[in-house]
Each structure stands twice: as structure tokens, then as C-alpha cells.
Amino acid sequence: MCVAYGLSEGGVTEERRPETPAEENGSAAVFVVLGKQLKLLRERAGLNQREFGSLVGYGPDLVSAVERGVRTPRPEFLQKADEILQAEGLFTAVIPQVEEAMSRARTRHPEWYRGYAALEAQAVSLHDYSTMGVLGLLQTEDYSRAVFTQRHPPLDEETIEKRVADRLSRQQIFEQWPPPEFSFVMEQAVLERPIGGPKVHKEQLRQLLRIGRLRNVQLQVMPTGRHEHPALDNSFSLLTPKGKEQVGYMESHGYPRLITSREEVRILTARYGIIRAQALNPHESLDLIDRMLEER
Incomplete structure (x- = not known):
């Protein structure tokens, strides 16, 4: 079963102001x-x-x-x-x-996103594969602001600041105890794309190094030079809320999908395992990010 939650953050649907x-x-x-x-x-x-x-x-x-x-x-x-x-x-x-x-507290996100955000806040494990940009959960404030500022059709300034604050609020998950287990795989092109300009880009790379060095985090990079790839179609996340079954989540052209079908989740899980096997290991990935930072 796949449940649509409406237009994504890039859509044109009017939304009510999320409460903090x-x-x-x-x-x-x-x-x-x-x-x-x-x-x-x-x-x-x-x-x-x-x-x-x-x-x-x-x-x-x-x-x-x-x-x-x-x-x-x-x-x-x-x-x-x-x-x-x-x-x-x-x-x-x-x-x-x-x-x-x-x-x-309730989740403070737009209604279309609240179902996933509530599950994310309860996660005991979260795994993500990113293809176009740094996952919101890992973004710095300036990177996040640059992402929302560049959206088309344009967002007004008040909405941009709300979105940035809401995105940062999700990062409280890294402070929970016992800590959830995280793994992130991102395409090398994501690291090379200087969203927000050189200064913002460098700080975002530093942020990835900080998070990637946490004991409960595995961060990997999929090199652009790989000849084979099992998931060229889309980014996706897999998360397991406490006491519940694993679910999948993805967005495509502004339409988010929460995936609860066991068969679809099984396919995404198998695909994610292949992605991790083909990516650089965590130590190699952090070394790559470190070298990229030194070159900028």
C-alpha cells in the first residue's frame, strides 16, 4: 500500500503555518x-x-x-x-x-509531511540514499536556506524561514538516547554540487564529517565512476519506528510517497544493500569528503 501525502515542499499548494x-x-x-x-x-x-x-x-x-x-x-x-x-x-x-x-509537542511540519515526520521522530533506525542534494536531516542552516530560496515557483521569505526552522528541528533525532542507527549513502555528485556558494558548501562538507564520525552513523559515498548501479531512478529512505515495521519513503517531482507494502519495502531494502556494497566504505567516504574540503 502506498499513501500519497500531497504536494512536496516544492509544490504550489498553499499550506497552513506549521506550529512549533x-x-x-x-x-x-x-x-x-x-x-x-x-x-x-x-x-x-x-x-x-x-x-x-x-x-x-x-x-x-x-x-x-x-x-x-x-x-x-x-x-x-x-x-x-x-x-x-x-x-x-x-x-x-x-x-x-x-x-x-x-x-x-507535535510535529511542526506541513500536513502532507507530518505522517512521515512523526515516524522519523520515533525511528530506531533510518537509512537513506540521496541522488540530487544533501538529505534535509543532514543540512546546515545556510544550505537549507539556499535550497528553499532556489525553489521554483519562488517561496516568500516567511515561508522560507519556517521551512528552514522546521528542517533543523528534525536534527534533534541525533541527540536521542539510546541513539537510533543511521546509514546514509549519497552520490558523489551531491558532494560536488556547491549549493549556496563556496562558503556554504564548505560548511556543509564539515557538517557531513561531524555527523559521519558519530558512533551510530555510517556515511558512504557512491563514486561517480562506478560502472554498475542498482538505483538510477530515485532517492529513497527506509526507517523503522519503535515497535513498528519498517517503511519506505520517497519523493518524485514534488509528490511524496510513504510506502508500507511489505513487498515494496523488501525490494527497497535489497536495493539499498546493493547500493551500500557498491559505495565506498565509511572510512574511505570520510577521507574523500576530507580531501574535497582541503581542495576548496
Whole structure:
């Protein structure tokens, strides 16, 4: 059974504004103020977002999202931030509100995507093969913004910023414990395509290196020079939600499909296994990305 969820992010269908978790329980203002306080104390400590992020275990894009109030900070983040910035309980005091927001949060994505996003948030394993661009789950803020800015027909600025914030919010899955198992295979052409320009491209390559070095992540590159290839038709994802059967997901020309048919999922799983076998292994893949970064 294949279920269509409407037009994808590139389509022209009008959508309602997705709510953030904080907006749903009326605590949005708390996180906006919290973000401003975090930025003020971080700057007083003489730390930029990258430096501070390395101390608390967040990337610079996620620190930026917290400071802008568009991402709910996790309690562990607030504990570390309080210690590092010597906030004397300023951040730990709001942990109960954070836990309340997280417990009542719904997915904040457009309706057509919410079914998959809800499954992704529960995933115990996720595997993806990408052919055209970096998977949204792996994108930096600037790369994501460049992707949405280049969409045609064009999106308005408000919609672009909503989409970017929503995409970054999905990356909380990397902070879950116990951590899900991830594997990502991307075509070499995806790494070579400088979406957003040289600066954005370099930061995206650094992001892939950071994520690819996580213990629960296997990142592989399919070399362009391979003579054989089992999946030239489309990108796809395979995920297993907790306590549920594995499902597939793909988008084609603006139309997303959630695939629940056991036979179709079996075929995608077999195809993904062949793709992984033909790709560079994870160590070779990270070495390739490292060399590409040095050349830019």
C-alpha cells in the first residue's frame, strides 16, 4: 500500500503555518527570551556560536536556532550552558517548562509531511540514499536556506524561514538516547554540487564529517565512476519506528510517497544493500569528503 501525502515542499499548494512545539502550549515567548539571554551571555563570554557549540555538543546551526527561539533546547543543553556561561541557574530554572513543551509537542511540519515526520521522530533506525542534494536531516542552516530560496515557483521569505526552522528541528533525532542507527549513502555528485556558494558548501562538507564520525552513523559515498548501479531512478529512505515495521519513503517531482507494502519495502531494502556494497566504505567516504574540503 502506498499513501500519497500531497504536494512536496516544492509544490504550489498553499499550506497552513506549521506550529512549533512551544507555540502549541503557549510557551513560545519563554524560548524567545531564553534564546536572547543565551546569546547575550555567550557573547559576553567571548565565544562565537561554533566555539560554544563544541562545548555543549551542538553544531553552530543548532545554537543559532536555539538563540532565535525556533528550537526547543534540550535539558542537557541547558545544564551545560548554565555551567559554561556561569549563568547561576538562569537556564536550569526553565528546564520544567522545556520538559513540558517537549512532552506536549507535535510535529511542526506541513500536513502532507507530518505522517512521515512523526515516524522519523520515533525511528530506531533510518537509512537513506540521496541522488540530487544533501538529505534535509543532514543540512546546515545556510544550505537549507539556499535550497528553499532556489525553489521554483519562488517561496516568500516567511515561508522560507519556517521551512528552514522546521528542517533543523528534525536534527534533534541525533541527540536521542539510546541513539537510533543511521546509514546514509549519497552520490558523489551531491558532494560536488556547491549549493549556496563556496562558503556554504564548505560548511556543509564539515557538517557531513561531524555527523559521519558519530558512533551510530555510517556515511558512504557512491563514486561517480562506478560502472554498475542498482538505483538510477530515485532517492529513497527506509526507517523503522519503535515497535513498528519498517517503511519506505520517497519523493518524485514534488509528490511524496510513504510506502508500507511489505513487498515494496523488501525490494527497497535489497536495493539499498546493493547500493551500500557498491559505495565506498565509511572510512574511505570520510577521507574523500576530507580531501574535497582541503581542495576548496
